[in-house]
Amino acid sequence: MSIMGDRGQIAKDGKAMRLAQRPLYAQVREVLVRRLVDGVWSPGEALPSEMELAAELDVSQGTVRKALDSMTADKLVVRHQGRGTFVAVHDEARILFQFFKLAPDAGEAAFPESRVIGTATETADESERRAFGLRAGAKIIRIRRLRSLAGRTVIAEHIALPAALFPRLTQDEIPNNLYGLYATRYGLAIARAEERLKAVALGAKDAALLRVRPGTPALRIDRLARSLSGRSVEWRVSLCLTQEFHYLSELD
Amino acid sequence: MSIMGDRGQIAKDGKAMRLAQRPLYAQVREVLVRRLVDGVWSPGEALPSEMELAAELDVSQGTVRKALDSMTADKLVVRHQGRGTFVAVHDEARILFQFFKLAPDAGEAAFPESRVIGTATETADESERRAFGLRAGAKIIRIRRLRSLAGRTVIAEHIALPAALFPRLTQDEIPNNLYGLYATRYGLAIARAEERLKAVALGAKDAALLRVRPGTPALRIDRLARSLSGRSVEWRVSLCLTQEFHYLSELD
DNA sequence: GAGTGGTCTAGACCACAGA
DNA sequence: CTGTGGTCTAGACCACTCT
Numbered sequence: 001m002s003i004m005g006d007r008g009q010i011a012k013d014g015k016a017m018r019l020a021q022r023p024l025y026a027q028v029r030e031v032l033v034r035r036l037v038d039g040v041w042s043p044g045e046a047l048p049s050e051m052e053l054a055a056e057l058d059v060s061q062g063t064v065r066k067a068l069d070s071m072t073a074d075k076l077v078v079r080h081q082g083r084g085t086f087v088a089v090h091d092e093a094r095i096l097f098q099f100f101k102l103a104p105d106a107g108e109a110a111f112p113e114s115r116v117i118g119t120a121t122e123t124a125d126e127s128e129r130r131a132f133g134l135r136a137g138a139k140i141i142r143i144r145r146l147r148s149l150a151g152r153t154v155i156a157e158h159i160a161l162p163a164a165l166f167p168r169l170t171q172d173e174i175p176n177n178l179y180g181l182y183a184t185r186y187g188l189a190i191a192r193a194e195e196r197l198k199a200v201a202l203g204a205k206d207a208a209l210l211r212v213r214p215g216t217p218a219l220r221i222d223r224l225a226r227s228l229s230g231r232s233v234e235w236r237v238s239l240c241l242t243q244e245f246h247y248l249s250e251l252d
Numbered sequence: 253m254s255i256m257g258d259r260g261q262i263a264k265d266g267k268a269m270r271l272a273q274r275p276l277y278a279q280v281r282e283v284l285v286r287r288l289v290d291g292v293w294s295p296g297e298a299l300p301s302e303m304e305l306a307a308e309l310d311v312s313q314g315t316v317r318k319a320l321d322s323m324t325a326d327k328l329v330v331r332h333q334g335r336g337t338f339v340a341v342h343d344e345a346r347i348l349f350q351f352f353k354l355a356p357d358a359g360e361a362a363f364p365e366s367r368v369i370g371t372a373t374e375t376a377d378e379s380e381r382r383a384f385g386l387r388a389g390a391k392i393i394r395i396r397r398l399r400s401l402a403g404r405t406v407i408a409e410h411i412a413l414p415a416a417l418f419p420r421l422t423q424d425e426i427p428n429n430l431y432g433l434y435a436t437r438y439g440l441a442i443a444r445a446e447e448r449l450k451a452v453a454l455g456a457k458d459a460a461l462l463r464v465r466p467g468t469p470a471l472r473i474d475r476l477a478r479s480l481s482g483r484s485v486e487w488r489v490s491l492c493l494t495q496e497f498h499y500l501s502e503l504d
Numbered sequence: 505g506a507g508t509g510g511t512c513t514a515g516a517c518c519a520c521a522g523a
Numbered sequence: 524c525t526g527t528g529g530t531c532t533a534g535a536c537c538a539c540t541c542t
Contacts, residue, residue, distance in 0.1 A: 023511060049527060060513045065528085073325075074504065081528045082520035099503055192504030198494040199451035199469040217451040217469035222498070242450040246474070249501050251351055252326065252444030275530060301508060312532045317509085333509045334539030 024059055028067040031057065036076060036087060037228045039187050046084040047077065076191065076228065090179040090190065099179070099193060099225075101247050102240055104150060112147040112155065114176045117209075119143050121163055121170055131224060132162045132232050139163035141170060146209060147238075154241040156209045161234055178234075179225075188233050193225040197247065206239050219247060276311055280319040283309065288328060288339060289480045291439045298336040299329065328443065328480065342431040342442065351431070351445060351477075353499050354492055356402060364399040364407065366428045369461075371395050373415055373422055383476060384414045384484050391415035393422060398461060399490075406493040408461045413486055430486075431477075440485050445477040449499065458491050471499060 021027075032047075041047055050068065054061045068085055071077045075098065079085045088094070092111045103109040124132070124140040132138075141163050147155035159178070161169070166186055175181050182188040200220045207214040218239045225234040240247070273279075284299075293299055302320065306313045320337055323329045327350065331337045340346070344363045355361040376384070376392040384390075393415050399407035411430070413421070418438055427433050434440040452472045459466040470491045477486040492499070 025511080051527090062514085063512060066511090068528095079528065080521085082522080082526080084521095084527060101501070101503075192502070195501040195503060197449060197471065197499040197501065198497075199471040199492075200494075201469045215467075217453045219449065219451040219471075240451075242452075245450075247449040247501075249353070249447040249449065249499075250444070251353075251447060277530080303508090314533085315531060318530090320509095331509065332540085334507080334541080336508060336540095 025063045025066040025070070028053075028057055028059060028063055029070055032067060032071065033076065033228065036189070041087050043087045043089045043183050043189065046086050049084065074191070088189070090177070090183050092177055092180075095177065095179055099190070101195075101249065102149070102155070102242075102245050103248055104245055106244075107150070110149060111176070112149050114145050114147045114157075114174075116143060116145045116174045119170050119174070124162075128160055128235065131160075131235050134162060141166055143174060145174070149245065152244070153210060154245060156206050156239045158237045159234060160236075165233060182233065188227050190225045190233065191228045191230075193223050196222040198222075200239070202239065210239070210241055212241065216241070218242070221247070277315045277318040277322070280305075280309055280311060280315055281322055284319060284323065285328065285480060288441070293339050295339045295341045295435050295441065298338050301336065326443070340441070342429070342435050344429055344432075347429065347431055351442070353447075353501065354401070354407070354494075354497050355500055356497055358496075359402070362401060363428070364401050366397050366399045366409075366426075368395060368397045368426045371422050371426070376414075380412055380487065383412075383487050386414060393418055395426060397426070401497065404496075405462060406497060408458050408491045410489045411486060412488075417485060434485065440479050442477045442485065443480045443482075445475050448474040450474075452491070454491065462491070462493055464493065468493070470494070473499070 032053075035041065047053070047068075048056070050061050050064045054064045057064065068077065068079065072079055075088055075094075077085050078088055096109060096111050100109075100111065102112075120142045121139055122142060124134050124138045128134065128140050129136065129138065139162075141161040143157075143159040143161070145157050145159070146153050147157060149155075163169075165188065166182075179190045182190060198220045199217055201215045202210065202212065202218050204214045206218070207216060210216075210218075219242045221236075221238040221240060223234075223236045223238070224232055225236065227233045284305075287293065299305070299320075300308070302313050302316045306316045309316065320329065320331065324331055327340055327346075329337050330340055348361060348363050352361075352363065354364075372394045373391055374394060376386050376390045380386065380392050381388065381390065391414075393413040395409075395411040395413070397409050397411070398405050399409060401407075415421075417440065418434075431442045434442060450472045451469055453467045454462065454464065454470050456466045458470070459468060462468075462470075471494045473488075473490040473492060475486075475488045475490070476484055477488065479485045
């Protein structure tokens with residue numbers, strides 16, 4: 001009996017027959033993603049080989065390969081010829097490439113330094129409830145921090161997290177690489193995010209934090225980050241000074 | 253004799269052997285992309301079937317399929333089960349999805365209306381020569397236009413084109429969908445683009461065009477668009493008012 | 505019904521990593 | 524040397540489109 005369960009295949013004249021349903025490789029992908037979400041394998045750990053998965057799920061190696069290829073395209077796993085298939089890790093290099101799009105106009109991109117200037121746990125407001133799908137009265141962890149690139153403080157950041165997903169976070173030291181923390185300590189791997197960008201004039205408080213005149217134009221980045229399962233996990237608003245930096249967006 | 257030429261395969265004990273080289277499917281892709289660039293098939297036209305291509309190039313259908321799948325992922329072709337594989341077209345719907353990232357904060361995204369306010373053919377300055385790889389003295393076609401969304405003028409745009417690639421363009425009516433024109437009239441399909449975003453304060457002239465106060469924050473989008481062959485084809489600077497609009501960037 | 509792309513399998517061989 | 528993922532082939536059948 002296959003772990004994939006009855007797939008709607010029935011014997012007929014000795015040949016397999018597929019009834020109306022999702023393709024097999026998509027079902028295999030679902031099973032494997034489910035296991036990633038459930039933490040069956042830890043970040044950085046190797047998955048079973050294609051052959052083993054094929055035998056266990058009772059499909060051909062080619063079908064497993066197609067599922068894993070699609071997961072590779074979505075950066076859920078990383079494959080190395082001769083070594084194996086590994087759960088993707090949120091190291092700084094990957095985040096710099098995938099999630100941090102601000103780069104200096106001249107010079108190399110680098111991961112920003114961060115300084116936390118305040119944390120609080122408060123009741124979610126209406127927009128936060130809508131973003132995270134929370135009920136009235138739910139708690140939100142708020143983090144404010146300043147980030148610097150090339151020694152210059154250029155980002156004022158406000159982060160909101162549903163408190164229920166991040167127990168005992170406030171007391172901690174907040175690391176520079178938050179997404180690594182989410183993954184290792186809370187099992188929440190950030191898989192994708194939507195960013196909405198606007199040009200705004202800085203208010204008095206943010207201008208003071210960034211040590212520029214009030215009214216200075218800044219790039220406001222509104223990011224909703226989602227876990228593997230598609231759930232909204234983090235809402236982050238970043239105010240960025242872009243005199244010497246730019247946001248890079250590749251369209252293809 | 254195969255059109256793919258000698259692929260480094262030699263007979264040995266009746267078995268084919270692959271020597272150190274690029275994978276076959278990548279070579280097949282190169283051949284097909286080459287034909288797209290050369291305009292062997294027009295936008296919207298059907299390519300030969302997988303079977304025909306496989307026979308012509310002397311590879312298996314699976315190898316052709318892998319090449320076509322990768323071209324589908326890069327949006328160079330579109331495939332329809334039961335109908336065939338077609339050269340991608342730059343219609344407004346596709347551009348809206350792929351290249352136009354500005355959307356209203358509330359309501360549906362829509363393709364902007366455009367009004368050309370000036371064109372000129374002038375000598376390329378140093379930054380234009382660098383962007384397009386032109387020699388000193390090369391000519392540049394410059395287009396200025398205003399674009400509106402939901403009846404409100406919110407974008408002031410400056411477009412620079414290497415004149416050598418777009419003969420007899422200035423006399424024409426400039427259509428709203430420029431990328432469609434590049435493809436149909438000049439055989440230049442825009443395949444991808446890099447956008448660099450900054451928040452800036454509008455100067456007196458641009459503010460007057462957009463009917464806002466000088467110093468109003470605007471999103472400056474600096475786009476370099478590339479053709480199928482990777483050549484820089486268009487440099488476009490857009491100043492966008494983002495009071496009621498935002499730039500959407502999906503990270504995944 | 506004929507022709508297209510889509511799925512699935514099976515098997516062979518290659519390139520690479522590590523014991 | 525063994526085991527891994529990567530490439531390539533061949534063949535079967537399915538789902539869809541058009542004539």
